[in-house]
Amino acid sequence: MNFFLLSLLKLGLVAFVFLTALAYLQWIERKVIAHVQVRVGPNRVGPHGLLQPLVDTVKLLTKEDLVPSHVNKFYYLGAPIIAVSMALIGIAVIPFGPKIEVFGIETYMQLTDLNIGVLVILAASGIGVYGVALAGWSSNNKYALLGGLRASAQMISYELPLALAVAAPLLIYNTLSLRQAVEAQQGYWLGFIPNWGIFYKGASAFPIGIFLFIAFVLFLICAFAETNRIPFDLPEAENELVAGFHVEYSSMKFAAFFMAEYANMVNICALGTHLFLGGWLPPFPAPYSDFVPPAIFALGGVMCLYHGLNYIRARDKYTLPVFGVIFLGIAALHLAPPLKPILIPLFWFLSKTGFLLFAYIWVRATLPRFRYDQLMHFAWGWMFPVSVGNLFVIGALVAAFL
């Protein structure tokens, strides 16, 4: 099939799913935080508030698009564009699964496989800093400026240990392409322990995965800081800076920053999944693990049907059976032979990435914010030496055992 046509098709599909997922990520975040704090969360629009992202989007689109009179217009309008475009670029190099065959066409479940895939994500997040910094500066507002400066200083400081933590698995897999990195993690040792980054053993006599686990923890901490999320959300600390760098932004321009934050989260979680958690590879050998995704969905469907029959609130009589049937349908799709090789890797990839995203939300619901000096001391006094030391150890181990 024509390369351009195929790419265009994949591009449309990925863009649609990704942007919808970003909107729903916000719903999930609000719901999870609400339940952690023993609240209900959004529940007015649609069943369980499921249509909330839609109405939020409509609200943001129809709000007055205000450009304050005292701003530097060119940079003020350019900043959200830089932020959101750089955040959305990352998904282009992230693979979602192995090579598949649809209607006789063989293709990779990925937009493009670059041999510098990891670096593209790092570069895009590096350029994305300009969006935040310029937004802070061009707003001509002291709170926005402080927020922008904080954001850029923080992101540069944490980019260093992030890059060092990412370098550790790359040293072992000996590639910069994300697909090859996942392929290097195939196999099991002792018959059941997966050869994922954090459990990596490969051909060596020594399980290097122990040190990769340290790298993974470093990576996660840096990922939080890199995306300006709690506990590192100093750039938008509400009680100090009103809203930080986006205080002067309204309507879609505000939504652009919002979307950039969530897109960055998804990208960095997918990067962590591919480098440390084995990407789309299942946690135990395929003959046994292939039944797990349909079983989980079927269980969910049966539970929904059961609670729909023994309903407590009147509307559950209708909503829960619908969800039950949807879940059972997804379970059946996982068993259908033509869809199986597509959906099962996708399930493992999405569940691992989803777990990391859940960890983001979980941390946001539980941890307080750092003070700015603590943040910087933590980056340069702890994260940097530990990641350099860890990289040295892994380098020595690679030289000795691989």
Place this chain on the structure above:
Amino acid sequence: MDVILFAIFAFLSVACAVIMIAQKHPVSSALSLIGVMGSLAILYLLLGATFIAAAQLIVYAGAIMVLFLIVIMLLNAGEEPKPSHQSLIARLLGAPLIVVFLGALGFIIYISIPTEETKVTFAAAKAGSAEDVGMALFTRYLLPFEITSVLVLIAILGAVVLARKEME
């Protein structure tokens, strides 16, 4: 396709470089410099030097220029005032110097017009991937590489010493 992209980004890099010098405002100048670096990265990419392109973006655009920008924003530097009077020497020497400069430039362009042997083709670079750069750095150019790292270390120590003095 390659030729069109090359033309676009070559033009963009030159245009950004000119804007960088012509701009009055330091933030605009810094951003134009970033535009130059971004265009250069894409030119490297067109030649097939993928790793160098990524490194260009990460190191220059993503790290160094952000620091420049932070400093400019922190100092809140405004537009530069136009110099009130230009010195006589500059005005007298300006015209001959620009002739010399243009002559040198023309000569360089003339001697680097590609012949059949030195013709550059797109996506044909043999030394731009991560493996090649690593090989070159750690075998053939090991000594310059180590010396450069010592130089960087000296620069860091110098920065620490200067910052110390400031605090006392």
